[in-house]
Amino acid sequence: MIISCLEDYLIMRKLYFLIPGTGDKFACGGLWAELKTIELAKKVCSTEVVTYRKREKDKLFLDDLLQTKQQDDCAFVISWGFDAPRLSVKLKRFRLNVIYHAHTTGYGFSLPTSIPIITVSRNSMGYWGSKSPNSLIYYLPNQISDDFYNYRQPRNIDILVLARKSSTYLIKKLIPELQQRFKVVIINSYVDNLPRLFNQAKIYIYDSAEYWAQRGISEGFGLQPLEALACGCQVFSSVNGGLADYLDPGFNCYKIAAHSCLFDIQRITAVIDKWQYLNISEGLFSEYRKQNIIKKMQSILEEINIFFDNNQDDAISISEINYARLKQLYFKSRFKKIIKTYLAKL
Incomplete structure (x- = not known):
């Protein structure tokens, strides 16, 4: 009910998708998938590509963009696993809204719970569900183009x-x-x-x-x-x-x-x-075709925008499941068992 009321006043933020570049040096399946996602995102909200390693004609460059006055009406989508830790710190230093679009997993870095995570597979969602259990996490698969279908012709x-x-x-x-x-x-x-x-x-x-x-x-x-x-x-x-x-x-x-x-x-x-x-x-x-992905993306971005609207920097966050907390929980559990065993012997 609360979310429903908030949606009545929801304004979708502009998305800046950060990629290192689009040239041969950066060409790979992950880049093509991200560019496809960007095209689909344009059906949902205002979207623009921003490069951050290589300046390219007709594209924004991150360092230039950060020199301009930023409002709270945009969000930056990072996806390159090797660069995600550095970019997240850099953008948060400017107090900007950040979304992590997670493709490959296993880089080892962690993210603050103020950064929602959109994963391209359930496998990646499970990874981040364990790695960052107190973050907003969503599943939005990559697109398979309608061009991929069975022609039913002889095969040589x-x-x-x-x-x-x-x-x-x-x-x-x-x-x-x-x-x-x-x-x-x-x-x-x-x-x-x-x-x-x-x-x-x-x-x-x-x-x-x-x-x-x-x-x-x-x-x-x-x-x-x-x-x-x-x-x-x-x-x-x-x-x-x-x-x-x-x-x-x-x-x-x-x-x-x-x-x-x-x-x-x-x-x-x-x-x-x-x-x-x-x-x-x-x-x-x-579920991998264009219309389903656009529909899911609409719902995911609506909820993320609500989160950004209501996210307070001074709010007390949920305790992380880190090494210190796990040790604390272990000793608490052991202490309870010892007390229970002691009382049973009385």
Whole structure:
């Protein structure tokens, strides 16, 4: 009831999405996903891109923006995990509203509870639910474009592999074995029309567990296996990190790197020998489509704006679950048990 009344007077703040830059140096799946989110955010409120490492034509630069007089009618969205700690401190020094858009997890930093967290996967939401239990936390998945659907046409590629993030096992052992039997296409560069490529392939293989383990951080979302499923590919994939949100081995995919290379080859061969389009209900993809994400984003931003409207710097925050507090709770629990045991003996 209180929130309902507040919404009657709600004014949506302008969002400044902070990215290091948009050039080749910063090109990656996380950047493309963030740029897609920015386009969707424009359907909800006033939105603008701000770079902070590289000055770019026709884009705001953070240091310049901070020199202007800032009002309480905007919020800054940070997302680059490597830069998030520094940026959050910098923006809070100017007493600005900050939102963290969490993709990959495992960087190890913490955030003050005054910064709401929007996660791109349930895996990331669970991480921050443990890491920052007293923060506002939301789940807003990345978008899968409507261009990704099954053309239902003949397919001339047996196996498709995108080399980036692929494991050593995949590239050095499994793929050479498969190349002796099947038509295997390995993509090492940017693909202009990925939906068309997926619709040419029978099987798509993705194995990123080793890649992310080496970096000590998680697969934030893993969009390509989901896009491949939408295009009717049979998918063999790892299920680490955000991939576990939607992959269900034995039902909509196969788990790759399962025990032995021989077992992988046997299963892949069986799928190709009896290959058919993968028919999955659109229900699996609906939560990742444009309209659902815009609807969720609207609700999330409304609640975050209410939070910013009513967040007082001098308010007493909830006690954090840190090392000192855990030790305190442990000793309290032990003391209660000792007293209980003592009284039972009287």
